[in-house]
Amino acid sequence: MPLTISVFSDVICPWCYVGKRRLERALDQLGLRESTTVEWLPFELNPAMPAEGMVRALYRARKFGAERAAQLDAQMTELGHQEGIGFAFGRMTRTPSTRSAHMLIAAATRHGRADPVVDALFRAYFEEGRDVGDPCVLREICVAAGLERHVVEDAMGDAQLRQWVESIERQATEMQVAGVPFFIVDRKWAVSGAQPTEQWLAALTAA
Numbered sequence: 786m787p788l789t790i791s792v793f794s795d796v797i798c799p800w801c802y803v804g805k806r807r808l809e810r811a812l813d814q815l816g817l818r819e820s821t822t823v824e825w826l827p828f829e830l831n832p833a834m835p836a837e838g839m840v841r842a843l844y845r846a847r848k849f850g851a852e853r854a855a856q857l858d859a860q861m862t863e864l865g866h867q868e869g870i871g872f873a874f875g876r877m878t879r880t881p882s883t884r885s886a887h888m889l890i891a892a893a894t895r896h897g898r899a900d901p902v903v904d905a906l907f908r909a910y911f912e913e914g915r916d917v918g919d920p921c922v923l924r925e926i927c928v929a930a931g932l933e934r935h936v937v938e939d940a941m942g943d944a945q946l947r948q949w950v951e952s953i954e955r956q957a958t959e960m961q962v963a964g965v966p967f968f969i970v971d972r973k974w975a976v977s978g979a980q981p982t983e984q985w986l987a988a989l990t991a992a
Contacts, residue, residue, distance in 0.1 A: 788821040788989075793828040793957050793967040796886050796906040796917055799861050799872065804966035804979030805907070806868045811985035825894065825903050827887035827950045828957055828965045831880070838881035838918040845880075871912045881910075881918025885941055887950045889927050892940035898931045905930040 790808070794801040812818040845854035858874040865872040886906055893902035909915040909926050916922050920941060927937045940946055957967075968976040970992065976985075 788817060789971055790821060791824040791826055791969040793826045793962050793965050795828050795830045795965055796883055797910055798830055798965050800979045801966045802870060802907040802911055803868050807979060807982045808985055810982045811989060815989055823900060825890050825899050827953050829883050834882040836882050838879045841877050841880045873912050873914050876914025879916045881916055885923055886917050888946045889923060889940050891946055891950060892936055893932055896936060901930045902927055
């Protein structure tokens with residue numbers, strides 16, 4: 786039976802990257818990958834972030850303290866190894882605004898390229914240390930992931946697309962989505978957090 790899984794996510798959320806991998810592994814093991822539609826919905830961890838972003842070390846120090854931030858990066862790096870993700874926190878210099886990235890994901894959804902674009906954005910930020918708030922970087926990533934250049938250019942200046950992203954984020958607030966990843970399966974039941982593949986297997990089999 787076809788499934789639709791809606792995912793509130795942010796491209797600078799490491800747990801969202803991990804959650805994506807774990808869900809995909811479960812879908813593959815159950816033979817459901819091809820019959821499942823994954824819908825990527827915007828959730829900005831830092832909605833008030835300036836368009837140019839800010840220095841990551843400063844952002845992390847303010848949020849966690851420098852020592853705790855280093856510990857969290859080390860723990861996530863180890864977890865990433867287990868999930869096949871090469872987190873490269875040492876290469877990441879900026880914490881970006883992700884508003885434009887979400888606009889491009891929305892445009893990619895319309896053109897059937899959402900999943901490769903989301904995957905490319907995660908990989909670019911977390912494994913390559915690229916600034917996914919930089920318009921030039923975003924263009925390169927999305928075109929390489931299969932979006933036509935004119936689609937990318939139109940999306941980045943589309944006021945209606947920006948309003949749609951903002952409206953979905955307001956819906957997330959109304960639904961009391963406080964953290965990501967947050968999954969909604971077939972519009973019926975929710976899964977909060979990057980649950981292990983084994984839990985996905987049990988939940989999807991029961992459903």
